[in-house]
Amino acid sequence: MKQLLNHEVSELLSLYVDGELDAEKVKFVEQLAAQNSEVANELNELRFLKRLLTSKQPVPEKLGFWTRLSVELDKRSREQDNLLPFPKKLIPLMSALGAVAMVVVAIVLYQNRSSLFQYAGKQSERVQQAYENNILKASLMPWFSNLDKNQVLQFALFGTLPLDAKAETALRVDESAEKGYRIDVGRKQAKANPRVTVADLYKQINPTQAQLLVIDSLLNRVMLAGITASLEPHQRDRLERFLQTGNAPYKVAASNALPEKAERIFREIHRMPQVKTFILVSPDSAAYSHIDVDLETIRIRVRQVEFQRHDIEAQMDVLMRRFADREMSPVHQLPAPRENMRVEAHREGDFFSIRVESSSDETLSAPRMMWVKPRIRISGSEKGRGFNYRFYQDDSTFRVEMQGDSITIVKMGKMNPLHTMEHYTLDSIFRDPNMRMRVGIHAMRLDSLMDAVRRGETDINTVRKQIRKMEIEERTRRKKIE
Amino acid sequence: MIEQGHKSLRDGKSSHMASQSVADVVDVALDEKSDELLITLFQNGNQHVFRFLVERYHGRIRNLIYSIFHEQEIIDDIAQEVFIKAYEALPRFRFESSFYTWLYRIAVNKSRDELRKRKVRKMFSLQTMLNSSDKEFHAKITVHPEDKEAQELVAAGLQSLPEKFRLPIVLKDIDGLSYEEIADVMQCEIGTVKSRLSRARAMLRKSLKPLLKDNI
Known part of the structure; x- marks a missing residue:
């Protein structure tokens, strides 16, 4: 017993109960069991287990096993046959024919490659032409088609865009209200804006050559925010004064950006390490402090605000439709989704306006777009x-x-x-x-x-x-x- | 005649009564033939003889699957997959081993596939994890051995073994295969079979300790 390890004894006993040992080893195991009670006990347990397992009741017969199996075999065989459009025995022949056909096609294509390239080139030109005609000239966006650079600037600076020259309609976006915004659609402008040209703007802001390039490209994209971002602080001051003089609805300092989907922002926040130490910076001080941010509460709050925004948008839509159908009095107020919120529609001449205003700073405050400076190469x-x-x-x-x-x-x-x-x-x-x-x-x-x-x-x-x-x-x- | 028999199998109800009775006569004779002869006939285009192989072994295959999983609901599905695989592979059978060890190998591989799938599912299922965790199982049978029949306890004990230890004990003690046949089915060395069998029995003894104590 001492000469054998425990697991070796167990393996020997296992072989013994299976009848796999020769006479000599059988004798050895029996002697071992006679001398050692632990071995004898293990042997008895193994025998008992084997008896239990051997006498295990077979699982009851299931009638119809073959029927079910033959149906399944038949079904699979049919499915396999159906995949091929020809008898199975023709597979080698069809494969060979397929290979030959591919070689023939490849040779034909190779011989006619020049005309193929020509064809592909023509197609590419057509696509390019269609793109230029339809997309670059904005025929997909009829409001903005046929706008020249000066009109674009007019819209960018003063938020007025001619919709239809013949009907003399115009769209006006007014963000001058401190706590809200206004969209006007009408036949003529409520207030006359000065007619400005790109040259007027350049005269005012005196841009460098590099800035001119940036502004020129931004003008084509109707992005006032981009223009202002390209300017130095003192130029921005001048542009702001220029816009104020011209009764422009925009402020240079910043413009409201569309809020990002809150859920996406929260997902990003969770990915970052959860720091609790912040530096709060004001123009003349900075505080270094530990702050516990309860993201879940913020998430709930943001959701509420988002829902309110959707409510307001829906109400504005309703107002626009009703006004267009002439069902509204010149001044009409809708019940606002919040107490400190005012949604109002009114009429000035041929214009109608929808105004969303808040008596509190916390509502509808879209995140401020940050200043982004275009990369200007320094010589x-x-x-x-x-x-x-x-x-x-x-x-x-x-x-x-x-x-x-x-x-x-x-x-x-x-x-x-x-x-x-x-x-x-x-x-x-x-x-x-x-x-x-x-x-x-x-x-x-x-x-x-x-x-x-x-x-x-x-x-x-x-x-x-x-x-x-x-x-x-x-x-x-x-x-x-x- | 054999072709007619095959036709009767494939055409099912639409087959002719007369040809059906002739096929039955032939089938009675074939039923007594050896596996090797039936396989040779199959490989020569008489696929209908597969039925005799199925009828000869489906009971053992079902028992094997039941012993591995101890679940009546899935026996027939897995057994069916085993015989379909055998039907597809039989034309390539080379008589290098006996048919039933070859069939057992297919059954073991199918069972392993199923166990693998369950393992993946188990990772995502808290309930399964709780139900089948070894600790829980031991706790159950140690605390209440008298609540279950001995056979059920043994079956539950088998279920608690990892697959590589469960299979040799099922093949040896329940299906009565020799060590060589088990090695052939599991595609491993005989020495491995011996040691796994010994360890499997040790693990089973440990998990069934209260039961063994009461009965020995």
């Missing part, structure tokens, strides 16, 4: 400069450097280290040494200004004005070089 020695972001932190300060076409380098100083929310306020604004290349000879002047701020000889606003002044000087200098 000369400043190649390769792109957007860069760095963050430094020590016990009492942190510094954020955002280096791009417009740079902001902010150093924040900690105000109250004992507070649970670590609060930082603006310490100073300065140029990164890396940016000396950009500001050229003005680098030393900037440094001395910053020193003056530190010494308390001047204030930060003066420095800002100086920086702005230097930027303009630098730009003028570059323009002269170009």
